Amino acid sequence: MDGRRRNPYELTDETPVYVISVAAQLSGLHPQTLRQYDRLGLVSPDRTAGRGRRYSARDIELLRQVQQLSQDEGINLAGIKRIIELENQVAALQSRIAELSAAVDGAAAAMHQREAQVHASYRRDLVPYTDVQQTSALVVWRPAPKRGE
Secondary structure (H helix, E strand, C coil): CCCCCCCCCCCCCCCCCHHHHHHHHHCCCCHHHHHHHHHHHCCCCCCCCEEEEECCCCHHHHHHHHHHHHHHCCCCHHHHHHHHHHHHHHHHEEEEEHHHHHHHHHHHHHHHHHHHHHHCCCCCCCCCCCCCCCCCCCCCCCCCCCCCC
């Protein structure tokens, strides 16, 4: 969530609102197929207090995806379940990467801010020290001849 309070009556893609007959009609599947998918763990809708299934818009989209993979691609239900699990895992990892990236960006910004504070605290009345190279060269000094000599 983004920190703001949500309207409790606001519907999202995850809001479970559709009974099994409506979900079956919206997905183009038979209600018995939806029950089978639920038993296999392919699409698991939320449950009411009376144990009735309630499907969300996301569940219906997933039902359509399962049907498409099964009918058009010829993938068996075990393969589809594995595909869904891997897609969920990838989505979770992408979310975690985004969180960690934001944390790194925040830490870098804080470090740069602290570095700027340290540089701003330097005393300006001091002369920076520079190391002078010590050599063993011999320099002979001869005074210039005086005029008139």
